[in-house]
Amino acid sequence: MRSQSEPLGNMASNASWTEGQYAVNIGTTAGIASGQSSANIGVTTGTASGANSTNIGTTNAVSSGAQSMVVGGGGNTASGDLSAVIAGNNSQATASGAITFGRRTLNNTLRSLAFGDGASGAASSANTKFQVLSNGNVNIAGTLAQNVTFTDIVKMFENIT
Helix, strand or coil: CEECCCCCEEECCECCEECCCCCEEECCEEEEECCCCCEEECCEEEEECCCCCEEECCEEEEECCCCCEEEEEECCEECCCCCEEEEEECCEECCCCCEEEEECEEECCCCCEEEEECCCCCCEHHHEEEEECCCCCEEECCCCCCCCCCCCHHHHHCCCC
């Protein structure tokens, strides 16, 4: 364990080190917390290098954007400022404010939410199945099926002008 500037901490961690001011590794193996106020919590092989970045309950995670985070899953990267990968697997959030859920999904769209799935290969925006954009638009890769309780999905919006 290596700490280079105070106050820093490694608690119940193995082969981990801290460098950033107020950086911490808790219950982590091979964690590097180098951003100011960055943290790895319950992580196996994680790097939190952005200011206020965090990896929680994940493996092979990188949170390098300011105020970015990776929660759950494995092999994820949150490199955009204010970005997050949640419950992902080999996924990325690279734009500012991008949030990614899913497997092998790349969200590189500013301030958006992407859900995706890819069976193999690298993370790709082509694996996005459902995306909500900051302008209110929603992109869907498949079909939008109506619930059986509606006879016509248009009736939901008939009074909107």
